[in-house]
Amino acid sequence: MKYHILTFGCQMNVADSGWLDRSLTSMGYEKTPDEDQADFFIVNTCSVREKPEQKVYSLLGRLKEFQEKKPWVFACVGGCVAQQVGNFFFQRFPFVRLVFGTDGLAMVPAALQRLEKDEHLKISLLDFQDLYPERTNHWPDKLGPQAFVNIMQGCDNFCAYCIVPYTRGRQKSRSSAEILRECRELVDRGVKEITLLGQNVNSYGQDKDGQEISFARLLREVDRINDLKRLRFTTSHPKDMSPEVIKVFGELETLCPQLHLPLQSGSDDILKSMGRKYTSSKYLDLVEALRSVCPDLALTTDLIVGFPGETDTDFQQTLNVMNKVGFDSCFSFKYSDRPGVRSSLMQPKVSEQEKTLRLDILQQLQEEWTRKRLESRVGRKDLVLIEAPSKMQKAGTRSWKGRDLGGRVVNVGLDSSDDLTGKILEVAVIRAKKHSLEGEVIR
Incomplete structure (x- = not known):
């Protein structure tokens, strides 16, 4: 049988789709780049914001057309939207036969074999697990120069706007021994740059009650791997950026001078409403500390405009912090209500027109900073x-x-x-x- 994978959202989804790809190939399934050649589709979804979720519904509507020519064609839906919507996919899109959440990924290959044997079967894999679900990797002998390594799953922060704890579950740190084993395997197969992934890598190990090493120690251990040339990580929560992690930016040979540090807002009032547990001054202190040990640090961030209750003054405070930091780039978004999160009940809502205006102003400012930061590299x-x-x-x-x-x-x-x-x-x-x-x- 031939399959085609479509991936939405974050780097963790990209890494998960890569694992599925290798696993299915090892089982004898054939990957095809052509949708019209596929016998089944796997759609790996994202629900952090409303637009990717709507894209999934639109995509499934389009993929349904392939079943009209080949009645045996079916779809599998995984990731955050699958965890959020669940078995409703079976009702809305009858050709969907497998729905799996983030913790159910490891069971997908076996589920596909069951679906192949019984054309009437539908399977849902939506239960959260208490521990990080380890998976058998099927690495080829030779890999490309870059690779992602998951070090944790889920999040315990419950920021007011964020659906991640509800779709990826509570934080589950992966065994450091397994992480290091995987990193060594990747380097042995030609990987030169590894990016460690997690919803909040700075809190790695904190769910293990002292039974696991700290994130700073993990970085030091990965740095020691022979023939590894570059090390990166994402994403970091400012509230958990420890002095030890800041320190390693000035010490580790492989750790790249790059950090993605989501700000979300420059207003203390909005940060408090968001439940971010830091202030703008605390954030600026972190930036100063980071740049004192790593002056060439490239800083990127996430920003949300139009959070409920955001005033013109709040928005201006965000622009002020942007100018103080001078980000290399940022991912910026208009706030949208996500089902079940606290901010969906917060008032007053900012109008769509005002959100659009603020986003345009913010992105124009960031374009200026991106230009300045890039121009500063000329001649270097x-x-x-x-x-x-x-x-x-x-x-x-x-x-x-x-x-x-x-x-x-x-x-x-x-x-x-x-x-x-x-x-x-x-x-x-x-x-x-x-x-x-x-x-x-x-x-």
Whole structure:
């Protein structure tokens, strides 16, 4: 049978889809890039915001058309929307035969074998587990230069606007021994850069009652792996950014000078309503401490505009903090009610028109900061890990896309017929574009 996977949302979903892909291939299923060739679809979903959720419904409506030509075609829906909506998918989309939540992922391959044997069967895998559900990896002998490693699942913070604790469950830290084993396996297969993933990596191990190492210690252990060149992590909650984690940015050889640190709002009143448990001044103190140990740190963030009760003054305070920090980039969104979260009951709501206006102002300001930060790289030298050929090729040379230590995209022109994927090149930055850099290899 042939399958096609469609993935929405965060890097954790990307990593989960990658695991499913390898597992199904090892069982004899055949991956196809063409939807019209697929016998079944796997849709890995995100419900952090309303728009991705609506995209899932629209997508399933479109995929249903393939069943008209091939009656045996069916769909599987996983991830956060599946955990949230559950068995309702069976009613709304009868060709959906498997619904699985984030903790049910490991059981999907076996469930598919059952579905294959019984064409009338429907299965739901929606129960949360008390421990992190370990999975058998099916690594090929050779891997690409970059990989994601999950270190935890779920979240205990219950921010007022966030649906994650309800769709991914309470925090479950993975065994450090298993994390380190996986990281070593990846490096042995050619991986040079590892990104550790979790809803709040800074709180890693805190659910283990002292039976697990701290996140700072975990970073030190991963850093010691032979032949690992780069280490990153995401996402961090400011309230749990410890002095020990800040310290390692100035000490670990592999840890890249890059951090995604969600601010969400620059207003203390809004931060309190959100349940974020830090103030804007605390956030700025963290930035100062981080930059004191790692002056070249590239900082990115998340921002929400139009949270219930947000005034013009609150919004201006967000812009003020943006100007004080000077983020390299940010993911910014209009607030939307998510079912079951506390903020859905909060008043007053900000009008859609006002949210749109504020988002436009915020994004224009961030564009200016992104431009300044990129232009400040011109004339500097950096190490660039090549990911793939650039989508835009220039006449007379071959262009490659890579990332510098700060995670910025760098396009490099090089006259070579060799495959440079996975190579780390010393590059001089010669030009700043709107969202990327151009560089020349230093010979």
